Amino acid sequence: MNIRRLIPTATLAGSLSFGLVALSACSPSDAADGAGGAAGKSGGKLAVVASFYPMQYLAEEIGGDHVDVSTLTKPGVEPHELELGTRQAAQLGEADYILFLKGIQPAVDEAITAAGVPNTVDAASLTTLEKHGSEVGHDHGDEHGDEHAGEEHAGEEHEGEAGTDPHIWLDPVKYAEVAKGVGASLEKADPDNAAAYRKNTTALVERLTTLDTAFKEGLADTSTKTFITTHSAFGYLAERYGLTQESISGLSPESEPSPARIKELRSIAAEDKVGTVFFETLVSDKTAKTVAADSGLRTDVLDPIEGITEKSKGADYVEVMKSNLAALEKALGAK
Structure with missing residues (x-):
């Protein structure tokens, strides 16, 4: 072929x-x-x-x-x-x-x-890409708003087209949209096996829909809606389920946070009753642990699923997303 x-x-x-x-x-x-x-x-x-x-x-x-x-x-x-x-x-x-x-x-x-x-x-x-920065889905009022507008968090880098956020796979609904498009394109590339691609696409979309339902139900009632992450990979997820993502760096995991951003996160954690700072499997956890120790917070893993290794809490995308849901439910005080 x-x-x-x-x-x-x-x-x-x-x-x-x-x-x-x-x-x-x-x-x-x-x-x-x-x-x-x-x-x-x-x-x-x-x-x-x-x-x-x-x-x-x-x-x-x-x-x-x-x-x-x-x-x-x-x-x-x-x-x-x-x-x-x-x-x-x-x-x-x-x-x-x-x-x-x-x-x-x-x-x-x-x-x-x-x-x-x-x-x-x-x-x-x-699918449709959106712009996300260090925080998504929340307005902290004048106390933090001027800081956000004034510096856009020193050192923050943007990815994608014109600052759009490419982390679409962390939203099961958007990922399902992409899956449908991939299925259609495989049918076009290999029409002899089109029926199999359609069947597999339908099965995958059903699994992603089930995952979406689990997130909706699991995060519907929580003590806080704010979570802190290493980098701003979870903007789509936060938006989908009514949460607030606050990241230490920006959209790029290599970005270094400014002292002002660290101070701001300390204030946000106290105001929004945040108890956990999340780090990742493929990026150094040093900064996250420093921020957590500075504010007396716990640390845990919230995996952006950019790769699967022996450290991943699951063997594939769906399993790791379920682990992410469990970590969010615990950190946010799901009832």
């Missing part, structure tokens, strides 16, 4: 660097690169390359037995920091279908554009 790009010898002689990429794609060692093996050697299955775990999960769940999925971001690698090597670039060029989320990984966005694979799907185009 995969159609290899053939390059004349004369072209190779004049384009050495591209020739090296093509040769590396055919090397035996390339089969070990990526979680699912090298694309283009799929035994008749659709060769799918996913940019990082949330895209990989969709491709595997919807594609089922008809796809061979590899991922550019290996388990344990923080996806925002990913830089692509020669083999990964070749992997992209050999794909039948690429699924990525624009705005999360700049190096991946650039490489995918250069690969020029016809069946390339940007998950961000399958």
Whole structure:
């Protein structure tokens, strides 16, 4: 099913660097690169390359037995920091279908554009992106409002298009919208197996709907609606379930909080009766623990599910989201 790009010898002689990429794609060692093996050697299955775990999960769940999925971001690698090597670039060029989320990984966005694979799907185009910053869903009044407006939190970085938040997979409803779009695009890319893709998409959307219901019911009645996280990954989730996200840094986990932001978080924690500061599995917990100790708060994990490792509280997206729900229920005092 995969159609290899053939390059004349004369072209190779004049384009050495591209020739090296093509040769590396055919090397035996390339089969070990990526979680699912090298694309283009799929035994008749659709060769799918996913940019990082949330895209990989969709491709595997919807594609089922008809796809061979590899991922550019290996388990344990923080996806925002990913830089692509020669083999990964070749992997992209050999794909039948690429699924990525624009705005999360700049190096991946650039490489995918250069690969020029016809069946390339940007998950961000399958739903509506919104702008989120360090806090979502709450107005602390004049006491904090001037600080928010005046400095936009020093060191905060924005991702996505024009400052939009790309963390759509943490909202089960938006993730289900994306799943429907991915299913439709796989049907178009591989019409012989369209019925299977439709069936798998329906099953996945049902699981995500059940997850959405669990979050609605679990967080409907809580002692506080405010939670503090390492970085601002949970804006969509907070908005969906009537919560307030306050992040130590901004949309990027590499951002360093300003002293003013640390002071502000201390005040917010006291005002909103926040008892827990959440940290992540793929990012250092040093800053979160410092903020927690400074304010006499507990720490716990709220996983943005950018990758699954042995430290993850669950084997896949749905399991980790259920763990996140349990952590939020405990931290917010669910009744």
